Amino acid sequence: MGLTARPEHRTVAYEPQSQEGWVTTRLDFLVNWGRANSLWPMPFGTACCAIEFMATAAARFDLARFGMERMSFSPRQADVLICAGRVPFKLAPVLRRIWQQMPQPKWCISMGACASSGGMFDNYAVVQGIDTIIPVDVYVPGCPPRPEGLLYGIRMLQDKVMSERSADRKIREEMNPDPKSQLYIPPSVIDELGEPFGNSVNQTRSAQ
């Protein structure tokens, strides 16, 4: 993973019948090129994934090659939230607050099994995937992922940034799920869907 060359998607996709011209797409390309190669990460490291993240940032794997040498420990100056490690419920509002404090444009990488799905911690204290709190752009699997894995995820995010169009306003919209929407899944159904998965301990949750 990450060792083989990946196909390049370094063009801005646009619909031919749209009114966007050559100048707009070239401008998009320039802006995206600048953004993709100067992503400042906000490290949100809570567990062992943070150790791998530090290894990625250090000299051997050298995150600075991708323009990320500047760790932004303030969310106000960050572009990418890299959530590395498990997030307990007590930390859930903190993580959401940090995400809300980051200015647009912003992206999020969920690093490792715990951040992506709760991992082995299917218990009372741990959030089952940070995508239940904030939107996630790239999931990096692994427990913890090797630095190559994180670099692969970062390259994927860069490709995603490169294919964005400034005319598309939708990608910058921040929305809370609307209960009246067709896409909204009520919490009870989410629980029902999620119940067969998780740990192997067969247990019933007493009501209330």
Added chain:
Amino acid sequence: MTEKFNTVQTGGALKEVSAPATPRSVAHRGGDANPSVAALEIQFPGSVLRSQVVWGETTVYITPSSVPDVMRWLHDDPDQRYDYLSDLTAVEYRDYEEPLEVVWHLRSLPFRRFLRVKAAIPRGAPLAIPSVWGIWKAADWMERECYDMFGIVFEGHPDLRRILMWEQYREGFPLRKDFPLRGRFSRAEQLRQALAQNIESRYSMEELTIADAFEDLPPDMRKRLSTGERTGE
């Protein structure tokens, strides 16, 4: 920090001073008991229930009501001087007949002794036991954690509230045997309650670091704290 800080020489109260060595070929059961147990049985005849030595470590079982006297004596007596409370926790056994036990790990630095004290709270009785906060200040957070996880009320603790879970946590006490591993509420409800908590409410004047930085706090928070609002509840 007005009190004079007295340094303690480790093993300084021993008669013959020898370098501490790692014990070898320790028996599982039996062996030399900690001499404090014999002294305890003389000093508190009715309070010491039994004692046992496992892997060279002595455990003494006492009655819950005698906890303050026994602990105070173990701390103050010049022949015991248990000046270090290294751990405080509780045990609940799988059998419902077994009582819930509170465990103190005491260490005497001058005598190089280790003593494990246990007190069983009988089934059916309210989960309460005297606090040892007045003897060892280290008991503060440990008793809070024990209360958070087991629901044991430490009587006499100055600020007994949750420490690991947030204060509005309603699902119960997670380390109890009747607590399901995934919690009592559904995942969605857990997340909803967790996200509904106010992060700023974690601040309270009880936190010393906040009290020191009172003048630097934002005006609205200063106003809230100065009205005596006990935040976080």
